[in-house]
Amino acid sequence: MPDLRDIIARNRAGEAIAIPSVCTAHPDALEASLTLAETLDQPILVEATSNQVNQDGGYTGLRPADFIQFVRDIAEKSHVTHERILFGGDHLGPQAWRKLPADEAMQKAHRMIADYAAAGFTKIHLDCSEGCAGEPAQLPDEITATRSAALAATALKHASDPGQLLFVIGTEVPPPGGARTDDHGDIPPTTPEAAKATLAAHRDAFTAAQIPLDLIGGLVVQPGVEFSPMEVHHLPLQRDPHLLDALIDWPNLCLEAHSTDYQHPKAYPRLAQLGFAFQKVGPALTFAWREALYALDTIRAQNGWVTGPSLPDTMEAVMLANPAHWQAHIHGSDQRLQRHFGLADRIRYYWPQPDAHDAVQRLIADLADKRLPDPLLSAHFAASEIAIARESRHPLPRALALARVQTALRPYFFTGPRP
Numbered sequence: 179m180p181d182l183r184d185i186i187a188r189n190r191a192g193e194a195i196a197i198p199s200v201c202t203a204h205p206d207a208l209e210a211s212l213t214l215a216e217t218l219d220q221p222i223l224v225e226a227t228s229n230q231v232n233q234d235g236g237y238t239g240l241r242p243a244d245f246i247q248f249v250r251d252i253a254e255k256s257h258v259t260h261e262r263i264l265f266g267g268d269h270l271g272p273q274a275w276r277k278l279p280a281d282e283a284m285q286k287a288h289r290m291i292a293d294y295a296a297a298g299f300t301k302i303h304l305d306c307s308e309g310c311a312g313e314p315a316q317l318p319d320e321i322t323a324t325r326s327a328a329l330a331a332t333a334l335k336h337a338s339d340p341g342q343l344l345f346v347i348g349t350e351v352p353p354p355g356g357a358r359t360d361d362h363g364d365i366p367p368t369t370p371e372a373a374k375a376t377l378a379a380h381r382d383a384f385t386a387a388q389i390p391l392d393l394i395g396g397l398v399v400q401p402g403v404e405f406s407p408m409e410v411h412h413l414p415l416q417r418d419p420h421l422l423d424a425l426i427d428w429p430n431l432c433l434e435a436h437s438t439d440y441q442h443p444k445a446y447p448r449l450a451q452l453g454f455a456f457q458k459v460g461p462a463l464t465f466a467w468r469e470a471l472y473a474l475d476t477i478r479a480q481n482g483w484v485t486g487p488s489l490p491d492t493m494e495a496v497m498l499a500n501p502a503h504w505q506a507h508i509h510g511s512d513q514r515l516q517r518h519f520g521l522a523d524r525i526r527y528y529w530p531q532p533d534a535h536d537a538v539q540r541l542i543a544d545l546a547d548k549r550l551p552d553p554l555l556s557a558h559f560a561a562s563e564i565a566i567a568r569e570s571r572h573p574l575p576r577a578l579a580l581a582r583v584q585t586a587l588r589p590y591f592f593t594g595p596r597p
């Protein structure tokens with residue numbers, strides 16, 4: 179079993195090491211991710227968010243124990259060693275119920291945390307930063323820390339092995355309308371002073387709750403990476419925000435970066451050098467899956483092999499029929515463009531819908547018995563993706579889509595095999 183605390187210790191000792199944290203419930207994105215980790219003999223974190231997975235099922239319909247079994251079933255079918263997979267819970271707090279009064283929302287959060295800990299999630303991101311009914315949108319550190327410590331106590335009470343738990347604190351959520359940029363067009367990083375304030379508040383709250391401080395292993399801060407609907411804000415590689423200065427009194431703690439999707443490959447080892455041993459990715463993986471499917475749909479249309487509506491047309495109809503997952507996030511005159519190609523990948527919520535699922539299966543079937551030579555594929559897929567797909571146990575069309583997901587994830591595995 180990979181040891182997160184060992185990765186943290188090696189990172190803090192100056193080694194440019196990090197573990198990718200895959201945050202998706204898409205079965206094909208998960209299969210591609212797990213298979214890549216197996217091929218490279220690397221550990222991998224798989225995380226679920228409080229909106230995806232909770233005691234009420236979340237938007238996936240899965241409870242915490244169901245999610246772990248769901249991932250393990252994919253690993254089993256893909257011949258991936260279970261021991262290399264760690265499970266984390268992301269933004270675990272009252273967010274899913276923040277329209278309720280704080281007491282009611284926190285009761286539900288406690289139940290959720292108990293279920294995550296009992297199911298075997300060991301990396302627990304405690305996030306009580308968002309206000310509930312009648313509270314400010316963002317809460318001060320003191321309230322956030324007190325609520326987080328209370329949830330940590332619940333996790334410890336319900337975990338089968340409390341010593342395996344590792345808590346992550348802090349949050350960096352873009353303000354309404356998207357992340358703000360500085361005068362150079364870059365995303366301002368968290369300041370060391372703000373990071374120290376978050377740590378101090380949690381030190382006081384955990385101490386008051388009699389929870390060992392060495393169970394806190396991660397701090398979420400903004401290193402300067404983000405993406406808006408149609409633009410990536412890349413990490414300034416030469417900039418050092420000196421966030422490690424905030425960790426001087428916390429030798430067992432690393433930094434965690436969210437929204438690292440779509441960065442240049444050099445950004446990931448640079449983030450590790452800056453102390454970010456946990457690097458989260460999600461939408462980029464399902465974006466890559468959609469990108470591959472649309473490429474296959476283009477190949478199908480160009481060669482006259484279509485047996486029904488195009489995949490984009492089907493997905494457009496599915497999204498318009500149920501706008502709940504995109505309507506609040508997409509604005510302006512290019513809404514169709516954003517629905518299909520937006521970097522937040524709101525389309526990912528719609529792949530499980532029956533019409534979408536059937537359309538994907540029809541696409542794969544339409545291409546399954548067709549000759550797909552490299553010169554035809556090379557207009558849409560990299561040579562490395564074609565080579566990987568041709569060695570796959572899957573039919574070539576699906577194998578190409580899985581390979582495209584692996585292309586998106588591959589830069590996160592920059593540290594080589596485990597020693």
